[in-house]
Amino acid sequence: MTRSVYGDTFALWRAGCGQPWHDYTHHAFVEGLRDGTLPRASFLHYLVQDYVFLVHFARAWSLGVVKAETLDEMKVCAGTVDALVNHEMALHVKTCAAEGIEEATLFAAVEAFENLAYTRYVMDAGLQGDFLDLMASLAPCCFGYGEIGTRLAQSAASETPYRDWIDTYGDAEYQGVMQTVGQMMDEAIGRRLGPDPTASARWPSLQGRFTTATRLEVAFWDMGLRGA
């Protein structure tokens, strides 16, 4: 298993996921951001959908506060809600404003089915299951963009028009929040499943949630590439 700056639990889930993880983090949409060939219309379609996605992800992380068992878990979940609604979404608002799309339009955007499926899958995991079900479903979103941001910050074409997007996920602020989240997930797993979590009867279903959320990330990029 290859270690990760986002912790041991994520490294186990990523190894258990296999090909879908590569399909997600090296998707044609991502490569288009990297070399600058992604059509602007696809990017804007994705960004509008992603604004709505982040609204629902902030709701799901808020559910994390409700399902937490320790104050530290509550703090990390609340901090992630703050990072989503007050920092990450600023990219979407600023980029869309420059294209003449107002924030009210973003908030009212009709959700693509891929967006609905993904966000409601995660919410259902948290409502039906416990804190770990929710974290396993949220992890691909967090750490996938973390890995993509780091890779693209190092390898993107200097002339790509998507530098703001790359900086948002590659910069120290996003990376720092994700490392904190990864550490919290390691502690949450250790607290509930003990030192050898893969031996727990719960592990296969948690792995299943991680893998399903990863496949939903692939579908989200597909939706972005297809455009409106």
Ligand SMILES: Cc1ncc(CN)c(N)n1
């Ligand atoms: C679909 C999706 N997945 C993940 C992220 C990173 N928070 C995002 N903005 N959008």
